[in-house]
Amino acid sequence: MELSRRDALAALAATGVAVGGAAVLADDETDDRPLDADSRETMVAAAHTLYPTPVENVEPFVDAFLDGRVHDRPDHAAGIASATDYLDDYTRSWDGESFANLHRLTRSDALHAMNADTADPDPNGSDVERVRYYVVNELLFALYASPTGGTLVGIENPLGHPGGAGSYQQPP
Amino acid sequence: MNTDRTPTESTDVCIVGAGPAGALVADRLAARGHDVVVLEAGERFDDDSRRERMERHIRPGHGPLSVWEMGGERDAYTSSGDRGYPLNRARVKGVGGSTLHWQGMVMRLHERDFEQASRRGVATDWPLPYDDLRPYYAAAERALGVAGAADNPFAPPREEPYPMPAFEPSYSDSLFADACERLGIAMHSVPNARNSEAYADESPCVGYGTCKPVCPSGAKYDATRHVASAEGEGARVIDQAAVQRLEHDAAGEAVTAAVYATPDGETHRQEARQFVVACGGVETPRLLLLSASDAYPEGLANTSGAVGRYFMDHVFAGTGGVLEEETRQNHVGFLTSECHQFYDDPTRGTDQGVPSADGDASEYARLKLEFLNYAGPSPVQEALGSEEWGDALLGSLRQSYGNHIAMGGLVEQRPCAEHYVGLDDSRTDDHGNPVPDVHWGIDDVTRRTIERANEIQERVLAELGAEVTWQVGPENTGPAFHHMGTTRMGRDPAESVVTPELRTHDLDNLWIAGSSVFVTGGAMNPTLTLAALSLKAANHLHDTLT
Numbered sequence: 001m002e003l004s005r006r007d008a009l010a011a012l013a014a015t016g017v018a019v020g021g022a023a024v025l026a027d028d029e030t031d032d033r034p035l036d037a038d039s040r041e042t043m044v045a046a047a048h049t050l051y052p053t054p055v056e057n058v059e060p061f062v063d064a065f066l067d068g069r070v071h072d073r074p075d076h077a078a079g080i081a082s083a084t085d086y087l088d089d090y091t092r093s094w095d096g097e098s099f100a101n102l103h104r105l106t107r108s109d110a111l112h113a114m115n116a117d118t119a120d121p122d123p124n125g126s127d128v129e130r131v132r133y134y135v136v137n138e139l140l141f142a143l144y145a146s147p148t149g150g151t152l153v154g155i156e157n158p159l160g161h162p163g164g165a166g167s168y169q170q171p172p
Numbered sequence: 173m174n175t176d177r178t179p180t181e182s183t184d185v186c187i188v189g190a191g192p193a194g195a196l197v198a199d200r201l202a203a204r205g206h207d208v209v210v211l212e213a214g215e216r217f218d219d220d221s222r223r224e225r226m227e228r229h230i231r232p233g234h235g236p237l238s239v240w241e242m243g244g245e246r247d248a249y250t251s252s253g254d255r256g257y258p259l260n261r262a263r264v265k266g267v268g269g270s271t272l273h274w275q276g277m278v279m280r281l282h283e284r285d286f287e288q289a290s291r292r293g294v295a296t297d298w299p300l301p302y303d304d305l306r307p308y309y310a311a312a313e314r315a316l317g318v319a320g321a322a323d324n325p326f327a328p329p330r331e332e333p334y335p336m337p338a339f340e341p342s343y344s345d346s347l348f349a350d351a352c353e354r355l356g357i358a359m360h361s362v363p364n365a366r367n368s369e370a371y372a373d374e375s376p377c378v379g380y381g382t383c384k385p386v387c388p389s390g391a392k393y394d395a396t397r398h399v400a401s402a403e404g405e406g407a408r409v410i411d412q413a414a415v416q417r418l419e420h421d422a423a424g425e426a427v428t429a430a431v432y433a434t435p436d437g438e439t440h441r442q443e444a445r446q447f448v449v450a451c452g453g454v455e456t457p458r459l460l461l462l463s464a465s466d467a468y469p470e471g472l473a474n475t476s477g478a479v480g481r482y483f484m485d486h487v488f489a490g491t492g493g494v495l496e497e498e499t500r501q502n503h504v505g506f507l508t509s510e511c512h513q514f515y516d517d518p519t520r521g522t523d524q525g526v527p528s529a530d531g532d533a534s535e536y537a538r539l540k541l542e543f544l545n546y547a548g549p550s551p552v553q554e555a556l557g558s559e560e561w562g563d564a565l566l567g568s569l570r571q572s573y574g575n576h577i578a579m580g581g582l583v584e585q586r587p588c589a590e591h592y593v594g595l596d597d598s599r600t601d602d603h604g605n606p607v608p609d610v611h612w613g614i615d616d617v618t619r620r621t622i623e624r625a626n627e628i629q630e631r632v633l634a635e636l637g638a639e640v641t642w643q644v645g646p647e648n649t650g651p652a653f654h655h656m657g658t659t660r661m662g663r664d665p666a667e668s669v670v671t672p673e674l675r676t677h678d679l680d681n682l683w684i685a686g687s688s689v690f691v692t693g694g695a696m697n698p699t700l701t702l703a704a705l706s707l708k709a710a711n712h713l714h715d716t717l718t
Contacts, residue, residue, distance in 0.1 A: 014226065014227065014230070014380075015223060049561065050561040050562060051561075051562065052562055053563055054566075108561070108562065111561075117559040117560070117561075120233065121232050121233035121556070137231060137232070137233070137556050140552075140555045140556055140561065141227075141230070141231060141552065143555075144551055144555045144556075145230070150551065152566060153551040153570055153573050154498070154551075154570065155502060155503065157379050158551060159230060159380075159502060159505075159553065160226060160227070160380060160381065160382065160552060161379075161381075162378035162380050162388075163379050163503070164379045165368070165378065167500075167503045168343065168504045168508075168545060169341070169342060169343055171500070172343075172497075172498035172500065
């Protein structure tokens, strides 16, 4: 199932970002964007691990989502950057590679090994708690609060998505 | 934004609290040309922050109190009764008050709710009948913007259609409908203070699904609408102005000033001709108790001793399970069908399979039944709490989502003097005032009625072919966060705090608006009734001022 720019906008609608469109989802990829290329690469790599395999078009979705997510929110950008830096440091120590350069399944092993699966998500917590919050839950929230992510599970208007007051009336 | 929090030199009315009661009174009086100042303890939240607040609700890591920034020293409290009371989950301090986080269900009380003592020999009659409140109910429905339908055969008489058409039934309602029809149970629509079409300059509901605790679209009514309207009419609303006490004249006949503290550490006195206390079923009696004086040693306007007494809530009864088919839950955060068939006489069964209950109707409290549209887990919230990801997570989500179904219900608590809101002198808030002590519990009548609600729910779910997987009964029930009864209305000054006009018996210029004046609470969500009473209070205040 393919993620779209519309999905990114929908996911942003659940996060407090004013989704006027172009102003938020910038098309340029200059280095002065609030989140640098390394962090974006790490987030995209994490999404390839965290998202189920039927999901396609992950990179543009994550990139567009992050554009909106960190727009005018330097603290949130810093949180993501710090968490992705920790992920990179961790895998360089244990696997000799940056997180993004690892195989998808090896990344999953690394996340399990650092206990990101059981850690409490906490934006102000320990390194691993911030990985859970700013990487794992950030990306799962983006997917499963979008219509495409919801539809994978069977709900086209998931919690947090303004999908109208019609779907609840519809039969399966 | 104007941050001048100094008092207004000369004003007609000072209202304490900018929740629905205070906002409605302010709006009505300002529209009639009266000078109004509203003092609100909490802050004025930015409308643009609502989606961020929604994210805090959905994502673990923030905690439920973070959505509207409750808690801390300002909101410290004690819970001393048999049952713990999670007070700060139950209220919001801020411009808009607890309507910022409410569900938005707005039913009228039934006629018999006003006459329980004379009809059944239980509780206490209200000092006014339903007919007296009926025009105010209609006005409140227009003010709040209610979407409803005249399809409820058990509802009290009404004079005009609802302002908006009801929301259509959900798909899961249609599953219940067949089972209920076979059992002789009538389902009907739910009146919602939520736009089914554009109303009051707000859009129709767009289905965020997070009505409780936050509606990002503004389609759900909250009292910021009437605050804005009141301000448009010239009222002044001062936020972060925590009223510490009310002062009165030497004779003890009239309030002279509300003394309030502001974030800069200053203390101010707002004088006015008339004062309205409208800060909810807990803070209203607390403020009166904190305002004790030589003339009123037990608390202001408390000659009766009833201030803080008779604290009531509604309690929840629910039963849920799973079906072997899809149920389409969690698309929206509100209800579309309920049942008042067992409200006036919970003992009554049906010829088609709901057994009658033992005993007389007077041995049971009121109950209403609800058909939930959000049974079972929300996939996004489950994902965020999962220890899996990737294909394994998707598999788990698919397994757990899709076939849940549930009924809820509210059960009345009768007024009981031993349930109260008092002061805990051993703890103080951020201004050094004793914190509220909520002393709450559940009596045998309530317990029996919860069991009866569960019995009917089990019968419906069995008819539906559901496997029951959970139940909320007498042992694990909790409050619905409807604070009522703590400054009750009545004609006898020895037994009650306010008159049927909502003026205190003790002080000529002190009025109370809100659910604290309820004599009984029925089993209906209280906001429509408190709104109707607030409009009534505003009328009487206007008459007094002119």
